[in-house]
Amino acid sequence: xxxxxxxxxxxxxxxxxxxxxxxxxxxxxxxxxxxxxxxxxxxxxxxxxxxxxxxxxxxxxxxxxxxxxxxxxxxxxxxxxxxxxxxxxxxxxxxxxxxxxxxxxxxxxxxxxxxxxxxxxxxxxxxxxxxxxxxxxxxxxxxxxxxxxxxxxxxxxxxxxxxxxxxxxxxxxxxxxxxxxxxxxxxxxxxxxxxxxxxxxxxxxxxxxxxxxxxxxxxxxxxxxxxxxxxxxxxxxxxxxxxxxxxxxxxxxxxxxxxxxxxxxxxxxxxxxxxxxxxxxxxxxxxxxxxxxxxxxxxxxxxxxxxxxxxxxxxxxxxxxxxxxxxx
Amino acid sequence: xxxxxxxxxxxxxxxxxxxxxxxxxxxxxxxxxxxxxxxxxxxxxxxxxxxxxxxxxxxxxxxxxxxxxxxxxxxxxxxxxxxxxxxxxxxxxxxxxxxxxxxxxxxxxxxxxxxxxxxxxxxxxxxxxxxxxxxxxxxxxxxxxxxxxxxxxxxxxxxxxxxxxxxxxxxxxxxxxxxxxxxxxxxxxxxxxxxxxxxxxxxxxxxxxxxxxxxxxxxxxxxxxxxxxxxxxxxxxxxxxxxxxxxxxxxxxxxxxxx
Numbered sequence: 313x314x315x316x317x318x319x320x321x322x323x324x325x326x327x328x329x330x331x332x333x334x335x336x337x338x339x340x341x342x343x344x345x346x347x348x349x350x351x352x353x354x355x356x357x358x359x360x361x362x363x364x365x366x367x368x369x370x371x372x373x374x375x376x377x378x379x380x381x382x383x384x385x386x387x388x389x390x391x392x393x394x395x396x397x398x399x400x401x402x403x404x405x406x407x408x409x410x411x412x413x414x415x416x417x418x419x420x421x422x423x424x425x426x427x428x429x430x431x432x433x434x435x436x437x438x439x440x441x442x443x444x445x446x447x448x449x450x451x452x453x454x455x456x457x458x459x460x461x462x463x464x465x466x467x468x469x470x471x472x473x474x475x476x477x478x479x480x481x482x483x484x485x486x487x488x489x490x491x492x493x494x495x496x497x498x499x500x501x502x503x504x505x506x507x508x509x510x511x512x513x514x515x516x517x518x519x520x521x522x523x524x525x526x527x528x529x530x531x532x533x534x535x536x537x538x539x540x541x542x543x544x545x546x547x548x549x550x551x552x553x554x555x556x557x558x559x560x561x562x563x564x565x566x567x568x569x570x571x572x573x574x575x576x577x578x579x580x581x582x583x584x585x586x587x588x589x590x591x592x593x594x595x596x597x598x599x600x601x602x603x604x605x606x607x608x609x610x611x612x613x614x615x616x617x618x619x620x621x622x623x624x625x626x627x628x629x630x631x632x633x634x635x636x637x638x639x640x
Numbered sequence: 641x642x643x644x645x646x647x648x649x650x651x652x653x654x655x656x657x658x659x660x661x662x663x664x665x666x667x668x669x670x671x672x673x674x675x676x677x678x679x680x681x682x683x684x685x686x687x688x689x690x691x692x693x694x695x696x697x698x699x700x701x702x703x704x705x706x707x708x709x710x711x712x713x714x715x716x717x718x719x720x721x722x723x724x725x726x727x728x729x730x731x732x733x734x735x736x737x738x739x740x741x742x743x744x745x746x747x748x749x750x751x752x753x754x755x756x757x758x759x760x761x762x763x764x765x766x767x768x769x770x771x772x773x774x775x776x777x778x779x780x781x782x783x784x785x786x787x788x789x790x791x792x793x794x795x796x797x798x799x800x801x802x803x804x805x806x807x808x809x810x811x812x813x814x815x816x817x818x819x820x821x822x823x824x825x826x827x828x829x830x831x832x833x834x835x836x837x838x839x840x841x842x843x844x845x846x847x848x849x850x851x852x853x854x855x856x857x858x859x860x861x862x863x864x865x866x867x868x869x870x871x872x873x874x875x876x877x878x879x880x881x882x883x884x885x886x887x888x889x890x891x892x893x894x895x896x897x898x899x
Contacts, residue, residue, distance in 0.1 A: 535717035580731035
């Protein structure tokens with residue numbers, strides 16, 4: 313059902329925009345080789361398709377890293393933004409955009425690599441701050457994550473000062489608002505491949521995540537190498553965050569909402585949640601991005617800004633709900 | 641009867657001060673023992689060491705005559721299960737999903753649970769008498785029900801030794817009796833039991849051996865009659881003999897017997 317949904321949303325997103333192209337025309341072009349007009353072709357293959365695919369990859373990556381972090385930290389309000397991993401990725405990527413924008417090979421840009429390093433390093437930092445006497449304090453974790461996330465995201469603005477030519481400025485600024493641009497095909501392919509790789513690596517850890525939900529001590533008592541599992545999950549989650557950040561910039565709360573909705577649909581078993589979250593994340597962000605670029609068409613609202621308006625209230629709702637049902 | 645667990649001169653330090661000193665004891669296969677002592681004396685620590693979660697500073701734990709540190713984590717988890725005091729879940733896992741986690745030491749990373757795993761879960765739910773709760777959400781259960789589910793989780797590990805950390809805490813007297821009956825039933829099924837206990841009234845008739853930890857003293861073990869003497873408890877719990885009903889009651893009991 314979700315796969316059909318993904319197909320439908322892809323078509324919808326492709327057709328919608330400042331210039332409308334009917335799904336029928338797209339179908340016709342796909343299956344009956346009925347040619348589209350030159351303008352339509354240009355819009356479809358060079359502008360819209362890469363963007364729609366990119367928003368799918370970004371949505372999937374954010375939702376999956378949210379799922380991993382929520383399970384690992386045993387907390388339904390953890391997401392890559394809240395616990396700081398996206399802040400680190402943002403800082404790393406800003407460095408890349410400002411200073412190493414020329415460097416890239418095989419589709420691996422310096423921006424993407426630095427985003428991964430920033431994300432993983434921040435997670436290690438936040439995690440060590442929250443850990444004392446062999447226990448992870450969840451409240452400290454969230455607060456430390458939020459503080460570091462804010463510091464890092466905002467220090468990215470300093471890089472504007474270093475940019476003498478001003479060329480990188482516009483890239484950086486739009487990027488910090490969370491705009492899914494129109495990525496070059498190699499960049500998109502590398503992002504999708506890395507996400508695929510990270511997802512495959514996450515599959516055997518899903519059962520472990522179920523056990524970790526019982527608590528570190530319980531998991532250890534059940535024969536799980538907790539340190540190893542934790543490092544593996546943090547690395548995989550950071551890789552996913554880096555993919556999302558390097559393609560889509562700063563997008564709040566998608567990693568929070570999607571796993572929550574998936575859990576309402578499927579229950580808390582991570583083995584079943586993984587595929588559902590991946591698909592739902594892609595659908596969710598494709599819709600959000602389509603909405604962002606059509607509401608004020610021909611102007612565009614950055615999808616990051618849209619998500620802040622939708623995600624912020626949702627986060628507050630979760631916070632209230634948590635206060636009622638569970639003690640943190 | 642053969643010796644399942646042998647603990648030899650165990651020491652453990654926690655943040656600079658020593659928690660356990662000279663803890664030496666053995667557990668016979670099929671025995672049912674209580675571990676008693678004041679708050680903070682190291683009961684939980686001792687259980688965690690025996691479960692392989694903590695490593696002692698010095699001393700040795702031998703499981704079926706094999707040194708604990710030479711046994712793989714998963715193998716320990718197939719022999720020893722620890723039922724901790726607290727289990728809080730952040731998500732709405734059902735009872736069945738919780739108990740399934742007990743199969744973790746039997747399941748590889750890629751292979752899912754098989755027929756034998758499902759049968760072990762069914763049997764664990766049955767033994768702990770929580771089959772009827774299987775589709776309920778764990779977080780929504782009462783204290784007594786949760787305690788039983790935690791025990792079912794331990795039983796799904798198919799252990800030879802079941803460790804319980806204050807299993808009767810926060811239970812009303814009816815649920816306490818049910819829990820003791822469950823422990824006796826499991827002992828009759830051949831599972832060796834070691835439970836830390838606060839309520840000494842429950843220890844007296846229900847356990848064959850009592851292990852007593854006192855602050856700064858070596859662990860002593862014996863039958864309930866040998867250990868639950870007012871003179872011993874008074875010092876071990878640092879409690880004036882005329883202030884607590886239990887000590888008064890037991891003093892009377894021993895006086896009657898002396899006559």
